[in-house]
Amino acid sequence: QQPVQSPQAVILREGEDAVINCSSSKALYSVHWYRQKHGEAPVFLMILLKGGEQKGHEKISASFNEKKQQSSLYLTASQLSYSGTYFCGTPQKEYGNKLVFGAGTILRVKS
Amino acid sequence: ETGVTQSPTHLIKTRGQQVTLRCSSQSGHNTVSWYQQALGQGPQFIFQYYREEENGRGNFPPRFSGLQFPNYSSELNVNALELDDSALYLCASSQLGGYEQFFGPGTRLTVL
Numbered sequence: 200q201q202p203v204q205s206p207q208a209v210i211l212r213e214g215e216d217a218v219i220n221c222s223s224s225k226a227l228y229s230v231h232w233y234r235q236k237h238g239e240a241p242v243f244l245m246i247l248l249k250g251g252e253q254k255g256h257e258k259i260s261a262s263f264n265e266k267k268q269q270s271s272l273y274l275t276a277s278q279l280s281y282s283g284t285y286f287c288g289t290p291q292k293e294y295g296n297k298l299v300f301g302a303g304t305i306l307r308v309k310s
Numbered sequence: 311e312t313g314v315t316q317s318p319t320h321l322i323k324t325r326g327q328q329v330t331l332r333c334s335s336q337s338g339h340n341t342v343s344w345y346q347q348a349l350g351q352g353p354q355f356i357f358q359y360y361r362e363e364e365n366g367r368g369n370f371p372p373r374f375s376g377l378q379f380p381n382y383s384s385e386l387n388v389n390a391l392e393l394d395d396s397a398l399y400l401c402a403s404s405q406l407g408g409y410e411q412f413f414g415p416g417t418r419l420t421v422l
Contacts, residue, residue, distance in 0.1 A: 240413035295366030300352030
């Protein structure tokens with residue numbers, strides 16, 4: 200089942216903060232976050248694992264609440280380069296634990 | 311290090327035709343996954359290949375099939391194309407068990 204993301208879209212000015220949420224009706228063991236800029240391929244941001252471990256490349260913070268089956272991505276002091284569509288993905292047992300992505304959250308940062 | 315490449319970039323087909331899309335994995339990666347991304351939606355998992363065998367499949371009909379070759383490149387074949395097959399098709403390579411997938415730029419398929 201596809202995770203649900205909120206909000207669907209958000210517009211910010213440079214320097215403002217945003218939170219993107221991802222929730223699932225099923226138990227989560229990990230949550231993967233990707234960003235896709237317009238006309239480009241999705242790029243890995245980070246993975247949050249059960250137990251609190253996080254792995255990623257960028258200086259983006261996120262939380263993972265296993266009990267609530269939710270994850271949130273925190274974008275602080277946003278920059279123009281943060282613009283894009285953010286997807287969360289969760290492993291689905293029915294697909295051999297391969298990722299099922301949410302519909303995405305469009306983030307636009309204005310100067 | 312060469313990234314993931316896909317060909318062709320764009321493709322226009324008519325309903326009922328067949329199409330083959332190609333993907334070259336990033337160097338050192340042994341796993342390829344294919345995704346379908348409709349406009350305004352997230353990537354939907356089609357299937358994954360590891361060592362030339364299908365290693366997981368999403369909710370797609372059998373007319374979606376694939377191959378992986380010994381050099382880890384891959385093909386996605388779609389038979390009997392339908393209008394709803396119009397989408398961006400992404401492939402992503404990774405190490406089996408690795409958490410990070412590296413996506414290619416995609417092939418934009420339009421079915422008329």
